[in-house]
Amino acid sequence: MRVLSNVIACLASAEVISPTGSYTDSRGLQRDTFQINKTLSTDDYHFVVLGDWGGRPAPLYTSPLQVSGAVALMKYAKLYKPEYVVSIGDHFYFNGIESVQDRRWERTFENVYDSAEMMVPWYPAMGNHDWDKLPEDTEGDRLGNGWAQIEYSAHGTGRWTHPDLFFTTEYTTGDGTIVKTIVIDTPTLTGVYSGEPPLPDRDDPRCSNFYNLDCPLKRLNPLFPEISAWAFEWIEEELVKSEHADYLFVAGHYQIVDTGGIYDYELFRRLDPLFEKYRVNAFFQGHKHTHEHAIRSPKLFPESGEENEGTVHYITTGAGALLDVEAVIFEILQAGPSPRSGCHERWENSGNDNGQAICKYYWSTRHMNSGFTSVHVTKERAKVSFVTAEVENPADDFIVGHEYELFPRK
Numbered sequence: 278m279r280v281l282s283n284v285i286a287c288l289a290s291a292e293v294i295s296p297t298g299s300y301t302d303s304r305g306l307q308r309d310t311f312q313i314n315k316t317l318s319t320d321d322y323h324f325v326v327l328g329d330w331g332g333r334p335a336p337l338y339t340s341p342l343q344v345s346g347a348v349a350l351m352k353y354a355k356l357y358k359p360e361y362v363v364s365i366g367d368h369f370y371f372n373g374i375e376s377v378q379d380r381r382w383e384r385t386f387e388n389v390y391d392s393a394e395m396m397v398p399w400y401p402a403m404g405n406h407d408w409d410k411l412p413e414d415t416e417g418d419r420l421g422n423g424w425a426q427i428e429y430s431a432h433g434t435g436r437w438t439h440p441d442l443f444f445t446t447e448y449t450t451g452d453g454t455i456v457k458t459i460v461i462d463t464p465t466l467t468g469v470y471s472g473e474p475p476l477p478d479r480d481d482p483r484c485s486n487f488y489n490l491d492c493p494l495k496r497l498n499p500l501f502p503e504i505s506a507w508a509f510e511w512i513e514e515e516l517v518k519s520e521h522a523d524y525l526f527v528a529g530h531y532q533i534v535d536t537g538g539i540y541d542y543e544l545f546r547r548l549d550p551l552f553e554k555y556r557v558n559a560f561f562q563g564h565k566h567t568h569e570h571a572i573r574s575p576k577l578f579p580e581s582g583e584e585n586e587g588t589v590h591y592i593t594t595g596a597g598a599l600l601d602v603e604a605v606i607f608e609i610l611q612a613g614p615s616p617r618s619g620c621h622e623r624w625e626n627s628g629n630d631n632g633q634a635i636c637k638y639y640w641s642t643r644h645m646n647s648g649f650t651s652v653h654v655t656k657e658r659a660k661v662s663f664v665t666a667e668v669e670n671p672a673d674d675f676i677v678g679h680e681y682e683l684f685p686r687k
Contacts (some may be wrong), residue, residue, distance in 0.1 A: 293430045294440040302510040306503055310511070311440035312447065313400075315360075320452040323357045325350065326528065326650040328365040328563025330597030331385060331406060334372070338384035343598035346647030347389050349666035352674040354394035357651060360448065361397050363458065365563040366404025366530030370598065373407045373421020377429045387433055398438040400446055401426060402460045404530035404563060405469045408500060423462075443508050445515055447522070454656045454685075457522035459515050463531040466505045467543045468498035474531065474541040487539060488546045488579040497543050509547055516555035523685040524659050527552065528561040534591045535562075536571045537617035538633025549573065552589045556686045558659065561650070563595030567604055568648055568663045570638040570681060571619065574630050586635060590683065592661060594650040596642060604641035614639045638679040642667055648678075659683045 296309035330346065332339040369381050408421045427439045442462035449455050467475055475497040477484035484492035499505035512527075519525050527548075532540035539545045552560060573587025595601075607615045614621050619629040619636030629636040640648075640663065648665030663679040 293435075294438065300507075300511050300514060302507040304506065306507045308504070308507055308511075309441070311444040313398075313438070313440070313444065314447045314449075316449045317360065318451050320450050320454070321653065321655040322360045322448070322450060323651055323653050324361050324363065325354070325359045326363045326365060326561045326592070326594050326652065328530070328561075328597050329367040329404065329566055329595040329599065330364070330647075331368045331370040332381075332389070332598055333370055335380065335384075338381060339389060340370075340598045341645050342596075342600070342642070342647040343385075343389065345645070345666040346597055346649060349646075349664065349675040350649050351390070351392040351395060353649075353651065353664055354392065357653070358394045359397055359651070361446070362395070362399045363460070363528050363561060364399050364401040365528050365561055365594070366402055366463075367406040367563065367595075367597075368401065368403070368426065369421070370406050372409050373423060374425055375422055376425050377432045379425070382429060382433055386437075396434060396436055399436050400444075400458070400460055400528075401437065401439045402529050403442075403462050403464060405464050405471060408464050408469045409471075423464075442504065443511060450654070450656070452656050454524075454654065455522045456524045456526070456654055456659075457519050458526045458528055459512065459519075461508065461512060461527065461529040463529040463541070463544065465500045466508060467531065467541055468496065469500055470496065475543045477542055486580050487542060487577070488550065490546060492542075492546075494542055512548070513551055516551055516557070519555060523656070523687055524654065524683065525555070525557050525686060526559050526561060527557055530562065531564050532562045532591070532593060533560055534571055534573055534587075534634050535565060535593050536569045536619045536631075536634055536636035536639050537615060538574075538631060539577075540564075549587070549589065550579065553587065557589050558683045558686065559590040559592050559661070561592050561594060563593065563597075565593055565595050566597075566599050566601035566641070567593060568596055568638065568640040568650070568665070568678065569593035569618075569636070570661075570663070570679060571634040571636055574633050574635055576630070576632050577634075590661075590681070591634075592650060594648070594663070596640075596648045596665070598647060600645075601641050608641065608643060614641070637681065638663065640665065640678050656685070658685075
């Protein structure tokens, strides 16, 4: 049996959450596993999902969009205090942090989300910019130190709770409702990229069906290949072990499906079938600096499957700090989303179905504002709310652009 340390040997790591077990994959690779369990006294609760909030590099540290969203979030939290925040990557633009002593911890995170309501556990999943390399002509060429983000769990205000690249949380309410979230590091799974995700070779006949694992993908470069192989097996193991959960969520940085269709083809073909099989309610994703709500189109299904629309809700909430370039271009050109999006007017007569995804909601900022997603969990339903700082009435602190109810799996 081979044992791979959770942290590369040359990078020291401090743990504040001890392993709760271990998992050995089919290749014999064993890694520690981490499950965070908490019991609440109330029968309902809120949590927040926030993506791509990482400000700007020094000397700016923050961005106007980040600050506007942070203010709206903290005002929202005074009304609906979250039990925790799921932070889905790109925590520090554009090249992560160097160490736990990096000034950006204080100036991009601690001093920005600083209200009493924000002093709750933050459960992070890293994005590409948390691992990204500085440009070739930059002095001190380096990779973002994602391992230092794990180590920071023992520092700061103590709310940063990042035990490993892959971990789970499980919250049980006073009336026994169980909410499980599987947090995954998508750059580890498919690579560090910005606008060029893994794509199929359209000239290869094996790629006629996008679920085919034999289809060769261009630009598929897992950050840590051994951990990636281990993690795909561990994810399925965790899904199998989730039968008891009333609500089951997965959270990571890269989109699997957004309103434009499939984004990361490796994540799609490996995870979407598992999510449907094991009845995942929603996948929370960032990377794209918009708010989007999509499900898989019934026109997209495995060769052995049936033509049914997807049951997994893909919730994009990556509008935390920066503009989305594509969205800005199409907003200027045609005052709406890209023609690829199912929410574009060209798809209205087909039920907002572009052949890969059905669009239920799309938003991008028009006035340099940002946003987040809030989830209100009760025994009967989990209401997902897309919240932004883009208010029309100056007296308002925030606006809810879209809400959708998810129902228990049982």
